Amino acid sequence: MHLTNFDAPAFLRDTWQRRPLLIRNPWAAWANPLEPDELAGLACEDGVEARIVTTKRKGYVLEQGPFAEKRFAKAGKKPWTLLVQAVDTYDPDVAALREAFRFIPDWRIDDVMVSYASDGGGVGPHYDQYDVFLVQGLGRRRWQIGGMCDAATPLQPHDDLRLLADFQATEEWVLEPGDMLYIPPGIAHHGVAVGDDCMTYSIGFRAPSRADLIGHWADDLIAGLADDDRYADPGLSPQANPGEIAPDAVARLHAMVTSTMKDPAVFARWFGRYVTERKYDDAPEVVPEGTGLRRNPASRFAFVRRSEGVLLFADGACFDCTGDMVGYAEALCAGVVGAPSFATRELIAALVAQGSLVDA
Known part of the structure; x- marks a missing residue:
């Protein structure tokens, strides 16, 4: 998937971390990459981080997964939302969604969370401490945007959810399939499904704290x-x-x-390993069979330039690359898996052994 009629340099210059932005269906051809039943199936698997938030008269109730299949057959009449983290590590079509956002450095991308909501479902008014693009996959969702929040902003008394005590909307939009809403860190927002079969893809970006x-x-x-x-x-x-x-x-x-x-060099070597660690160590390989040598979409790659070459980072491992290995490492981080050569054979073998490259 790729974006059209979208000026990435202008967005980074004028909008990124400055203000929310509604972007009406900027895709060349939007197609919802995951069916609701597939998302529910993921939420039933061990090791997958999933939650259900139900809207009740007295407030929002949170349940943690994994869930039994019968949980979805008995969802009830109350509005509810299913949220599954890091779906891009389990599904190649969802992983492909990240490609559209590579005008932002790869190390900043965290994961793609996918939500499904019944009519009226939502998770309550809140704010995030990171940038997020909210892409409407199926159905419709009403988004309300509020003001800037911080650690001093009052929250509701809730054991499980960080919900704003006094949310005041300043803007409101209804998103249709393919529409996208960008929200910077700290901006209050509240999304509610309008009708059933509402699916939203949340592309979140890492923002490491100083601590x-x-x-x-x-x-x-x-x-x-x-x-x-x-x-x-x-x-x-x-x-x-x-x-x-x-x-x-x-x-x-x-x-x-x-x-x-x-020592900046020592920090760079550590940070590259730290920021490329997989979010879930036991995530399966999601490369389609018969595609040859490919990057595992669940893996994270990055590199740092040095005077004598580059440091390649993959899934928390560091590889010192010099000579002909440099170009291969840079291309690999750009998403291109070139033909193996004598100079890269040991590097490729190590990446295949740790699952970062997959020979499908």
Whole structure:
């Protein structure tokens, strides 16, 4: 699938992370990539992250999957919504939907969540901390947009859902199949199905928090530090007050910590591995048979340039590529799996062994 009548550079310049935007059916030919029964089938499988939100008189009720098949046969008359995370890791047609959004760097794309709702179904007014494109697959959905929210915005008292306590809509649209709504981080929004068989594809984008980056990188650094790498203070002089932590001691201790984290090359090698880790380790290979050597759509690829070549990252693994391997690695990240050569044979074998490339 690809977008037409859509100016990606203008969108990034004027809209991205600035304001919501309604885009009426920008597809060359929209076709819903997944049937409702297929989505329900996924929600019944172990290891698949699925939820059902039911709208009741007293509010919204959340159920966690996996679900038994009879759960959908007895859905009841109350409006309800089924949400399944990372459907792109299980279905190649849904994975193909990501291709339309590659004007944004691949490492920023998180997953494609798919929802199905009965008439009136929704998950309540809320805001996300990441960018999202909401693509209407089947049926119709009314979207209301509100103002900017943050950690101080009041929420409803709810054990399972982060719902806004006071949602005030400023804009409203009804989306038809193929229509798309972009919502930046922090913008309040509320979607409700208009009629049955409403399916929405949510393409979400990663936005690592400072706490996540520091925490995960620190964990990785700590794993590589020797136990005998310790504080030392040769030439220590007597202090007037032994209770003081002297300025030179504070500076020395601070340098012990910060010097370890100052190398951009070390950070780049860690971040490439971190950001390409698969969301679900046990996700199946979803490459159609008979297609030859292909990227596994469930896999994540990225690269970082260096003076002597590139670092290729695939599913949390790092490969140092030089010489003829560089062009192959760059093409692979662009989505092109070229013909194997003598120089790339070991790299390809390693990628096939870990499931990042699939010989179908």
